[in-house]
Amino acid sequence: MDESSKDKSPFYPGQPVPVELFTGRQEVVERILTRGAGQVVQGKPMSFFIQGEYGIGKSSLASYLQNIVEKEYSLHSIYVSLSGVHDLQGVSEAILQATVRSGAFDPRISEKINRWLSRYIGKQQLFGLTLNLEALKKDNPSITSYLGILDFLRETLMKMGDLGTKGLFLIFDEINGIASQPEFASFLKGLVDQNALSKKPLPILLMLCGTEDRRAELIKSSEPLGRIFDVITISPLKENEMENFFNKAFHSVHMTVEKEALSTLTYYSAGFPKIMHLVGDMAYWIDKDRIIDMKDTRDAVIAAAEDFGKKYVNAQIYDALKSEDYRSILAKIGKEGPDRLSFKKSDIGSLLTEQEKNKFHNFLQKMKRLNVLHSGNERGEYVFNLRMVRLYIWLQATIESKGR
Numbered sequence: 001m002d003e004s005s006k007d008k009s010p011f012y013p014g015q016p017v018p019v020e021l022f023t024g025r026q027e028v029v030e031r032i033l034t035r036g037a038g039q040v041v042q043g044k045p046m047s048f049f050i051q052g053e054y055g056i057g058k059s060s061l062a063s064y065l066q067n068i069v070e071k072e073y074s075l076h077s078i079y080v081s082l083s084g085v086h087d088l089q090g091v092s093e094a095i096l097q098a099t100v101r102s103g104a105f106d107p108r109i110s111e112k113i114n115r116w117l118s119r120y121i122g123k124q125q126l127f128g129l130t131l132n133l134e135a136l137k138k139d140n141p142s143i144t145s146y147l148g149i150l151d152f153l154r155e156t157l158m159k160m161g162d163l164g165t166k167g168l169f170l171i172f173d174e175i176n177g178i179a180s181q182p183e184f185a186s187f188l189k190g191l192v193d194q195n196a197l198s199k200k201p202l203p204i205l206l207m208l209c210g211t212e213d214r215r216a217e218l219i220k221s222s223e224p225l226g227r228i229f230d231v232i233t234i235s236p237l238k239e240n241e242m243e244n245f246f247n248k249a250f251h252s253v254h255m256t257v258e259k260e261a262l263s264t265l266t267y268y269s270a271g272f273p274k275i276m277h278l279v280g281d282m283a284y285w286i287d288k289d290r291i292i293d294m295k296d297t298r299d300a301v302i303a304a305a306e307d308f309g310k311k312y313v314n315a316q317i318y319d320a321l322k323s324e325d326y327r328s329i330l331a332k333i334g335k336e337g338p339d340r341l342s343f344k345k346s347d348i349g350s351l352l353t354e355q356e357k358n359k360f361h362n363f364l365q366k367m368k369r370l371n372v373l374h375s376g377n378e379r380g381e382y383v384f385n386l387r388m389v390r391l392y393i394w395l396q397a398t399i400e401s402k403g404r
C-alpha cells in the first residue's frame, strides 16, 4: 500500500478533533450540559472557565460542545478566538466578526444576519462575510464596550427567535494574549454582571478557555471574577480512553492495532491528546500493511519526538544548551519519567558527575530564563512549565540511551 492509496488520516495534530473521534471527558461534558446549557435554556446565564495546559484539549472540548448544545439545547454558538488580540478594541472586533461568521453553516441564519447587517458587511471574503467595523462604529459608537456587545448579542438572538434559538453559547478561546490586561477583566465582569442585573438576562452560556495561570491573572485584576466562573480543569486522558481513541481512529480507516503496539502508543502519549495525534499520525503513514505493530509504533514514536522537538523544543532549549554537560544534565532529568513535572535539586544532584555538579546551578538558572522551569513551592524544587516539553525531554533521553 503506497501513500497515494491511503485514506484520509484520522489524526488531526494541530486541529480540534472531529466529533466522531472525540474521546473521554464525559464527566466534564455532562457537567457543562446540565449545570450550564440546561440552566441557560431556562433563562439563567452561566459562565465556565475551562483550564488546562497547552494541547490538553480545551479547543476540542469547545468544538465538541458546540455540536451538542446546538442540536440538543437549541443554543447558537459563537466561537471567538482571541489569539493575537491584545486590547479591548480587538476583543470587540473578534466578537463581532465571530458572530457574523457563526451563521455560516446554516443558510437560514446567515440569511438573517446578512439582512440585518448588510449595511456593514464588507466584500465577500474567502472565509465568508466580514464586518465593516468602522461603518458600524459610526452608527453605534458604544459597540465596542461591554454594554454595546451585550446589545449586539441580544439583537443577534432576537433575529433568530423564529428559528427556535433559545440562547447563545459564547466561547472565548486562546485568551493568553489578553488575560493579563486589567481592562479585559473589567470587560468580562461588566458583561456578566450587567447581564445578570438586567430585567430579562440574555441566556448566554459563556465559556473561557485558557491555562490556569491566565485564570489567576484575570482574578488578580478583578477579584469578583473568581466567583463568576465555574472552573473546570481538563486532565490528561486515562489509559483506556487513549486505547479507545487509537482503536477508533485506526478502525475508521480499516486498520488494526496489535496489543503491544497499542500500549506503546498510549505509554508515549502519556494522556496528552496532542501527542496522541502526533504519534498516531506518524504510525498511520509509516504502516504498510494496515496492521499497526510494534515496529510501526517504535518508528512512529521516534519520528513524532523528532517532529515535536523540531517544531517546539529544539529552538528554545537544546540549541540554547550548547555545553555537553548541560545536555547530559538535561538527559538525566529527562530519564526521571514522562509525567513527573517536578524534581528536587538534591535528587538530581546525586545522579551527576563532579563536573556536571559544578554546572548544575547555572544550568537551572538558564532553564528558568528559557521558561522551561520555574521554582516550586518547596525548597529546591523545580517544576516544568509545560508538560509537553517535559515529555519531549524524556523521549529524547530515552531514545538517546537506547543508542539509536
Ligand SMILES: Nc1ncnc2c1ncn2[C@@H]1O[C@H](COP(=O)(O)OP(=O)(O)O)[C@@H](O)[C@H]1O
Pocket (backbone or CB within 6 Å): 012, 013, 014, 015, 016, 017, 018, 021, 022, 023, 024, 025, 052, 053, 054, 055, 056, 057, 058, 059, 060, 061, 245, 272, 273, 274, 275, 277
Ligand atoms: N477529547 C479528545 N479526543 C481526541 N483527540 C483530542 C481530544 N482533545 C483534543 N484532541 C486533539 O489533541 C490536540 C490538542 O487539542 P486542542 O483542543 O487543540 O488543545 P488545547 O486547545 O487545549 O491546546 C489536537 O490535535 C486535537 O485534535
Ligand SMILES: [Mg+2]
Pocket (backbone or CB within 6 Å): 058, 059, 060, 173, 174
Ligand atoms: Mg486551543
